[in-house]
Structures are given as structure tokens and as C-alpha cells.
Amino acid sequence: MPVPLAPATAPVTGWGRTAPTVARLLRPGTYEEAVAAVRAADARGTIARGLGRAYGDAAQNAGGAVLDMTALDRIHEIDAVGGVITCDAGVSLHRLMEVLLPLGWFVPVTPGTRYVTVGGAIGADIHGKNHHVSGSFSRHVRALELLTGDGETRVVTPQDDPELFWATAGGMGLTGVVLAATIQLQSVGTTLMTVDTERAADLDDLMARMTATDHRYRYSVAWIDLLARGARTGRAVLTRGDHAPLEALPPRARRDPLAFRPRRLPAAPRLLPDGLLGRTTVGLFNELWYRTAPRERRGQLQRLAAFFHPLDGLPEWNRIYGRAGFVQYQFVVGHGQEETLRAVVERLAAHGCPSFLAVLKRFGDGDPGWLSFPMPGWTLALDIPAGLPGLAPLLDELDQQVAAAGGRVYLAKDSRLRPDVLAAMYPRLDDFRSLRARLDPRGAITSDLARRLAL
Structure with missing residues (x-):
């Protein structure tokens, strides 16, 4: 018989730090303890939580239990x-x-x-x-x-x-x-990456480059300047690469080609003044980032951690947005809906969204998951300070555009989508709800996200 877990009531929030709620935290150390916690769930239910990197309320459960699975x-x-x-x-x-x-x-x-x-x-x-x-x-x-x-x-x-x-x-x-x-x-074969970098003058130039040559690379991502307007709208730095073979490494690196020692800087400041990441500061950063990127560079060797996870080197980087936190907005629209993508980028630029973490990728074939986010097409993800004036109606407007184009938003990053838009984005939503009702009629597994979107 497992030992009962002693809950600790505490605030719980997503990585964006926008909507903290209070829940009973449980940390099972065995499968038996996890089973006991689920069986003991009350009317507010329970939800599993990992390292808390979902940006919104997916791993929160106000008034209920949260299982820390780490x-x-x-x-x-x-x-x-x-x-x-x-x-x-x-x-x-x-x-x-x-x-x-x-x-x-x-x-x-x-x-x-x-x-x-x-x-x-x-x-x-x-x-x-x-x-x-x-x-x-x-x-x-x-x-x-x-x-x-x-x-x-x-x-x-x-x-x-x-x-x-x-x-x-x-x-x-x-x-x-x-x-x-x-x-x-x-x-x-190694823990280094062979990386090609190039600048794109605008969104059309960027999409043309990715469409023509992404198939040559295993990994591809583009940083976009969402404050650029006019002829420069959607200007970007495109970075693509693959795992470096042993023969591409210099002699010294070949001595230990599979070494993995990522660097970590001191933690970010606990809080920065609200408004520090505004249009002016982010505009200066974006200009500097674009101008210092190479027009074209081939075959650069990069450490694996620097290529995939540059922000992991700065612990608690989410605190740079100040007390209000930030919203991450990510959507996908299909091939053939490039005009929708262009309209969204232009709308974000016109609103002056100060995002220095805006990335565009091309998705391949859709995934079988009923609520899986990827579908063939273009996905844009961006961070926006939560206190930006007019943000809520702006994102509601973009949701409607994305849904009308047959696209969807990513639930792992969402904290504010309205439930009436959800069904248009996820065609298997009713199947998902029916399976949940059959599998868990008493609602033992639930979350703030589930309640907000009636999942």
C-alpha cells in the first residue's frame, strides 16, 4: 500500500507567467503513488506536470491537484x-x-x-x-x-x-x-552541427528560399523581424543545418566528437522593469540582429546546444518580460495560404508587436494525433509582452483569420483562445471529447486549459 502523499498548496503558472492559479502539488516517487493520487482525485481533478515549459495553463488546475512528475x-x-x-x-x-x-x-x-x-x-x-x-x-x-x-x-x-x-x-x-x-x-556521429545561414530581404524572399531548398536540410528555422514594415516586411535570418559528420570536425574536436557540455550563464534578473522590452528596445535589437547576420555563410560548425537551445543557457529567461509576463502565440496555416501568413505578419508589424523571438518554420506531413498541432504548411511563433496595449483584441482577430484559412493555434502555448474558435481549428475535437467522457466519466483528469476550452 503506497504511503499517502502530503500535498503542498502553492501557486502554479505556465512559462509565460500570465495566469497563476493555486493548486495542491503532489510529487509521486513511484507509479503506485501516482495511481493513488489519481484514484483520490476530488471534484476538481488532477493533471500531470513536468518541467513547466508549457506557456499557458495546460499544466495548471485551480483548486485541484497537480502531479509533479519529475x-x-x-x-x-x-x-x-x-x-x-x-x-x-x-x-x-x-x-x-x-x-x-x-x-x-x-x-x-x-x-x-x-x-x-x-x-x-x-x-x-x-x-x-x-x-x-x-x-x-x-x-x-x-x-x-x-x-x-x-x-x-x-x-x-x-x-x-x-x-x-x-x-x-x-x-x-x-x-x-x-x-x-x-x-x-x-x-x-558527433555533437556538432554543420550550419548554413543567409539573410532574406522580406517575407516573399524568405518563403521562396525555404520552399526551394529546405529539403536539402534536416533542420530549418527562420528568425523574422516583426517590426519591419513596407518593403522590408518579414525580413529574416534563415538558419539551416544537419549533424556534422566526423570528417567535418577539426582534428582537436575529433578526440571527443560526442562530448556534450552545454554552457549555462547566471540566471536572468528576477524581474526587469515593465516596458523595458518595448518597441524601441526590441526594434534596436532586431536591427542589430539582422545587420550582423551574414548575408550568406556555409558550413559553420556550431555546438549542438547553441543550434537547438540557445535560450537554455540563460536560466529563467522568461523573467525578462517583467511582472506582467508574456504571451506566446503560435499558429499554422496550410500551403496555399501564404496570403494569410503575409496578412498576419503585416498586421503584427502594423500593431508594433515588440517580439524579438519570432520564428517561422515549414511543417511536413500532418501528424495523426487528434489534437496534434502540426499540419503541412507554415508555422509562426512569437513572444509578446502580455501588457502590450490592444493585445487581446489583436490576437482574437488573428485567431479568426487563422481559423478561416483552415489553420490552428498550438494548445501547448495557448493561454487565451476562445472555445468557440477551437472546433474550426481541430476537426477531431468531438472525437476527443467523446473518448475522454468514456475513459474518465468522473473527470479525474482535468486542467485549467480543459475547463477554459471545454475539452
């Missing part, structure tokens, strides 16, 4: 020949890299931070710079162990139970608590 961090088995790992859901991608890179393996998909748990990666069905080649994270999951709202644990595979598997992939933790997963990895 103590479940065991690696159970590694097949170093076939590149397969089985581990607890609380293991971070950072930890996987520490363990796997010396063996010549890398995670198949990583977002812009490696401080994401395996459970979170499945729940958000994360994507990265390689979606046009590799798809999203759950495509590489062979099996998962899922604790459902009835307190039962099930082994779920895409072959044997495709409905539950693909409802869980991208389901924001609402089909149950992922306890463990088996993942197919990607082989690498």
Missing part, C-alpha cells in the same frame, strides 16, 4: 545497437542527451528547449526544426504506459490501440498520466 525519472533500458530507450515520463530531454549522446544517439525531435519531460513531449506532441523531415515527437514513440482517470494503468501502442494512442499524443495530458515511454532514437 521524481519519476528512471531510465529503464537502452538498446545501444538499435537506438531504442525506455524511460519514465519525468525524464527530461536534457537528461536523455547527457546519457545518449556519448552512445551516438540523439532524441528524434526537440523543441527550442531541452528542459521538457518525455511525458510533456508526448502530451504536447512537440515539434522541432526537423518537422518537414521527421514529423513530431509521438511518431517516434513505440509504446507508452498510461494511467487513466479510472486509476488503471494501460500499455498503449499505435498498433494495438490507435485511438487512445493518438488521442494521448497532443492531448495535453487529458487522456491520463503518462508514466513511461519507449522511444526510437536518431543516430549521430
Whole structure:
């Protein structure tokens, strides 16, 4: 019989720090403790939480329980020949890299931070710079162990139970608590990247370059200046690359080609004055960033951490936005909807959105997850200070444009989408709701996101 967990009531918020709520925090150290916590859930329910990198309210549960899964961090088995790992859901991608890179393996998909748990990666069905080649994270999951709202644990595979598997992939933790997963990895020969960088004069130039040559690269991403207007609208720095082969390394680096020692700076200031990241300061940063980027540079060697996770080197970087926090807005529209993308970029520029973290990527084939975000087309993600005047009506307007174009917003980053727009974005929403009702009729698994969007 597991020892009852002692809850601690505390404020819980997403990475954007915009909507903190208070919940009872539980930290199970065993599967049995997780089962006991789900079975003991009251009318406000419970939700699993990893390292808290969902930007909005996906891992919050006001008045209920939140399961901090980070103590479940065991690696159970590694097949170093076939590149397969089985581990607890609380293991971070950072930890996987520490363990796997010396063996010549890398995670198949990583977002812009490696401080994401395996459970979170499945729940958000994360994507990265390689979606046009590799798809999203759950495509590489062979099996998962899922604790459902009835307190039962099930082994779920895409072959044997495709409905539950693909409802869980991208389901924001609402089909149950992922306890463990088996993942197919990607082989690498070094921990350096071969990177090509070029500047694009405007959005049309950028999209033309990506459309013509993205297929030559495993990884591709573009930084966009969202304050540029007129003929410069959408000007960008395009960065693309692949894992460097051993022969591309200088002799000194070949002595330890699989070394992984990411650098970390001191933590960001706890709080910066509100308004510091305004149009003027961000405009100066964007101008400097664009002007100092090379017009064209080929074959530069970069450390893996610098290429994939530059912000991870600055702990608590989310605090630079001040007390009000920030909203991350990410949407996707399909191929053939480039005019919608252009209209959104122009609207953001006209509003003067001071975002210095705006990135554009091309998605490949859509993923099978019922609420998975990626679909073939263009995805733009941007950070916006939450206190920006007129932000709420602006984003509501953009939601309508995106939905009308057959696109969608990313639930892992959302904190303010209206439920009436959601159905137009996710065509399998009713199927997801029905499965949840059958699987968890008492609502033991829930979250602030689920209540806000009636998921």
C-alpha cells in the first residue's frame, strides 16, 4: 500500500507567467503513488506536470491537484545497437542527451528547449526544426504506459490501440498520466552541427528560399523581424543545418566528437522593469540582429546546444518580460495560404508587436494525433509582452483569420483562445471529447486549459 502523499498548496503558472492559479502539488516517487493520487482525485481533478515549459495553463488546475512528475525519472533500458530507450515520463530531454549522446544517439525531435519531460513531449506532441523531415515527437514513440482517470494503468501502442494512442499524443495530458515511454532514437556521429545561414530581404524572399531548398536540410528555422514594415516586411535570418559528420570536425574536436557540455550563464534578473522590452528596445535589437547576420555563410560548425537551445543557457529567461509576463502565440496555416501568413505578419508589424523571438518554420506531413498541432504548411511563433496595449483584441482577430484559412493555434502555448474558435481549428475535437467522457466519466483528469476550452 503506497504511503499517502502530503500535498503542498502553492501557486502554479505556465512559462509565460500570465495566469497563476493555486493548486495542491503532489510529487509521486513511484507509479503506485501516482495511481493513488489519481484514484483520490476530488471534484476538481488532477493533471500531470513536468518541467513547466508549457506557456499557458495546460499544466495548471485551480483548486485541484497537480502531479509533479519529475521524481519519476528512471531510465529503464537502452538498446545501444538499435537506438531504442525506455524511460519514465519525468525524464527530461536534457537528461536523455547527457546519457545518449556519448552512445551516438540523439532524441528524434526537440523543441527550442531541452528542459521538457518525455511525458510533456508526448502530451504536447512537440515539434522541432526537423518537422518537414521527421514529423513530431509521438511518431517516434513505440509504446507508452498510461494511467487513466479510472486509476488503471494501460500499455498503449499505435498498433494495438490507435485511438487512445493518438488521442494521448497532443492531448495535453487529458487522456491520463503518462508514466513511461519507449522511444526510437536518431543516430549521430558527433555533437556538432554543420550550419548554413543567409539573410532574406522580406517575407516573399524568405518563403521562396525555404520552399526551394529546405529539403536539402534536416533542420530549418527562420528568425523574422516583426517590426519591419513596407518593403522590408518579414525580413529574416534563415538558419539551416544537419549533424556534422566526423570528417567535418577539426582534428582537436575529433578526440571527443560526442562530448556534450552545454554552457549555462547566471540566471536572468528576477524581474526587469515593465516596458523595458518595448518597441524601441526590441526594434534596436532586431536591427542589430539582422545587420550582423551574414548575408550568406556555409558550413559553420556550431555546438549542438547553441543550434537547438540557445535560450537554455540563460536560466529563467522568461523573467525578462517583467511582472506582467508574456504571451506566446503560435499558429499554422496550410500551403496555399501564404496570403494569410503575409496578412498576419503585416498586421503584427502594423500593431508594433515588440517580439524579438519570432520564428517561422515549414511543417511536413500532418501528424495523426487528434489534437496534434502540426499540419503541412507554415508555422509562426512569437513572444509578446502580455501588457502590450490592444493585445487581446489583436490576437482574437488573428485567431479568426487563422481559423478561416483552415489553420490552428498550438494548445501547448495557448493561454487565451476562445472555445468557440477551437472546433474550426481541430476537426477531431468531438472525437476527443467523446473518448475522454468514456475513459474518465468522473473527470479525474482535468486542467485549467480543459475547463477554459471545454475539452
